[in-house]
Amino acid sequence: MDSYLSHSMFMRLLFLLSILFLVLLTGSLSSLQPLCHEDERSALLQFKDSFIINMSASYDPSAYPKVASWTLEGGNSDCCSWDGVECNEEAGHVIGLHLNSSFLYGSINSSNGLFRLLQLQRLNLADNHFIGSQIPFGVGNLLRLTYLNLSLSMFSGQIPSELSHISKLSSLDLSGHIPSLSGYLTHLTFLDLGHNNLEGTIPNSFSELKSVMTLGFRENNLSGMLEFDMFLKIKSLSVLVLSSNNLTLLTKANSNDTLPQFHTLSLGSCNLRKFPDFLRTQNKLSWLEMQQNYIQGLVPKWLYNISIKTFRAIILSDNFLIGFEQSPLVLQWSKLEILDLDSNSLQGSLPIPQPSIKIYHVQNNLIREMSSLICNLSSLYVLDLSYNNLRGNLHPCFGNLSSRLSALQLRSNNFHGTIPKTWVEGSSLEMIDLSENQFQGQLPRSMANCMMLEYLHVGNNQINDTFPFWLGNLSRLKVLVLSSNAFLGAIKNPEINYTFSGLHIIDISKNSFSGYLPAEYFLHWNAMKVVGANDHLIYMELGFSGDGWSSSVQFSDTLTNKGIELEYDQIQDVFKNSSFRGNPGLCGNPLLKKCGDFKYTPTPPSPFEENRSSESPFHFGWKVVAIGYGCGFVIGVVIGQIVITRKYDWFVKIFGKM
Incomplete structure (x- = not known):
């Protein structure tokens, strides 16, 4: 019996040692295999060599030349360890390039090594300088792409139709170019065409983007009549940005229709004369922009009864509003953080928001009274x-x-x-x-x-x-x-x-x-x-991106007013x-x-x-203290600085x- 037990324990120990040996052997063999495929490493090096590093080729103060680490010297042959390169751990293929704000300067064409990275899923070349070259049709080779960001990279010309071949592409950011549209990707969930020179109106074919959740057209030269109802047909749409164009919105939708529930709605400079009726059904709004329109009269009661628990920012500046219907003692939006009522004709008593408010602008109105309830705004x-x-x-x-x-x-x-x-x-x-x-x-x-x-x-x-x-x-x-x-x-x-x-x-x-x-x-x-x-003096900035509003108090040493x-x-x-x-x-x-x-x-x-009637003659040989107000998304006071020569x-x- 003892002999049997000894033999059994020996066999069991031998089995465990065999497994351990196989694990160590497998690990040793795998460690001998390079994570980076040689052909992909060669493609990356060819991509690097097609550009020069130009320290002015980025807007981001935290930018740095990521491709500087792409070298074979010092045993650095594993491209998966290079800055900005993401690899698949199992197969070692390059699946992501994150080269935003990398000081890349030069042109790019379809023969570039970039388009030989056929396993690529995520590509970010934002905030570089591709000197006006067209987006290469070679991008159509990257059929596995799900995310493509080419914003602020100085591309121009048409968006290549080959993009429509990439059936998995769900996020496309082309903001900050002068591209013209040649086709649409019906499977996109994110499309930002803001900060371009797009002209004309937005064609009805955009309603074919049945899966899109975010759609941005901010700061273009779009104009003319826009059938807004085409956006209301896209049930998945939650973020729509149309501000800073010269569109005129036409809508037949009413509160009885089944409409998408928006998270962010930006309708600034859209020639609106009243609050659109479809807003009555919106119970999930977080960000609403309706600045620089022609909305007159009172803010209707139904508006401050919608999205009571979700609103975070409401921008109604530069309209012709005279007050709030039934003059509520305190506005009901319980999570509101930003309220901008600048440059209207508001009269009577100052509207008091909830204690959640952080940024409150009511400049340039006719307000005469202010309730002591303002003392409750402890988050201001x-x-x-x-x-x-x-x-x-x-x-x-x-x-x-x-x-x-x-x-x-x-x-x-x-x-x-x-x-x-x-x-x-x-x-x-x-x-x-x-x-x-x-x-x-x-x-x-x-x-x-x-x-x-x-x-x-x-x-x-x-x-x-x-x-x-x-x-x-x-x-x-x-x-x-x-x-x-x-x-x-x-x-x-x-x-x-x-x-x-x-x-x-x-x-x-x-x-x-x-x-x-x-x-x-x-x-x-x-x-x-x-x-x-290099000291900076600015009063307040409000800015908007696809993800929402941002704000900061900072200062600037040059006076810039309206450009x-x-x-x-x-x-x-x-x-x-x-x-x-x-x-x-x-x-x-x-x-x-x-x-x-x-x-x-x-x-x-x-x-x-x-x-009060005379201008201060105090020069002291210094730059003037200057205060300016800018409408739209950037609201600020910019103050000059002294220089002794x-x-x-x-x-x-x-x-x-x-």
Whole structure:
């Protein structure tokens, strides 16, 4: 019995060792097999050699030359390990090329090695520069492709009909070219033709795209009458982008029809006169754009009863809306994050969204009142109520909102009283614009808690205070505008040595400052001495991609308004007297009025009506502080930057001696 057991255990052990040997042997043999097929490696190298690396051939700041790793040197023969190359682990075939933003520059034709990669399933060549070459018909060889992205790669000409042979292709992105359509891929689920020069109207044959879920035509030259009902026949369609063309939508659909449930609907610049009736059935909308149309009157009650739990962004700017039907106390969309009502004719009280709101624009309307319910908007990131008729005191809760708020725009209203004193520690504010109101009293010292602040504009008010030297510890502060107020006294408290180390622009014109110009103070403003600094100052940007909206608060050092870049004069050789106009009590170099040879008695400031009616003459030899508003998807305020062209020694020479 024992002998039998011993023999059995021996046989079992031998069996296990045999299996282990076979596993090790199989692994050793497989490790000897290269993952990369030689013919595919050769095709990749030929593809690489057909281009040069040009560091200007990309829009993406994070771009890098991926093909730089494609080399046989140093035992690097396995192309599956090369950057941007994806291989099938079992067979070792190249199934994906992810070469977006790779600085590729050159033309591409059908003899390129790329089109010998017959197992390719995913190809991304977006954001390169193929110098106007046509999309090669050789792409039709890649019959296994499911994903093709050629956006922003400078292709031109017709879309080759060979694309229609690729029956598995479901995602096609050709945005950012001037291609013309020669055929349609009826099995596509994603098609983006935005940012091209497509002309004419959209043909009805697009209704044959029965499987398409996302369809984009943004920013083309499309025009004419468009039978919108053809899109409503595509039951799978959830994202439709038509904005920034000159189409006129015609629809016969009504709420009784069976219609697709849209996720994203972009109908900006579509010559709409009213809210389309088919919207009544939409209960899954997340993004709705209807800006730059001709919609008049009240926002109908049925609109703010749809998609209550799904809406995240509603863009209704640049229409002729005068209010909301039945004036709801609080709008009902419970997850709304972006609401843009800019440039309408809204009257009465400010509509209050739910606390989920992050970006709220109501600039350039006729709003007169604002409920204290605005204090409940604890998620606010950007609030722009500029150019309205808002009046009364500014609620103290605005200071408390600063813990989350990044940009606060209240320019050109009728607010009066004092500025709230409740600016909290840890404030996130980067920009505050309270200019062109009737604020009185002092600047609240709690503003020194706004350590992230880069831009502060309180010009054209009735503020009566001394120079805010206590703001000097805000190292990020780049723009400080105090013009046309009743500031008085010396510009610096000599006992405290704050420096305003990041300051680029300061405007103190039309106040009642007096005494010596503090030359030693100016010498610490080192940020003004940097030539060609790369600091950026912009108020707000909203952008849209196929996946939805994106937003950011950033800054820019060139003033660009509606595509026009404006250049400004460089600093002059001495500062002129006009740089300090409106402060008759100031004296010392370089002013003609010398200190010590006169007795100055402060006089009451000129009437504020006069201040408001005249343009600030404060030049200081610097670029102008400029504020511009752009309609559509990019909404922003772009602010100029100071450049001093003379050397530091020159500055000391002018201001160093009194």
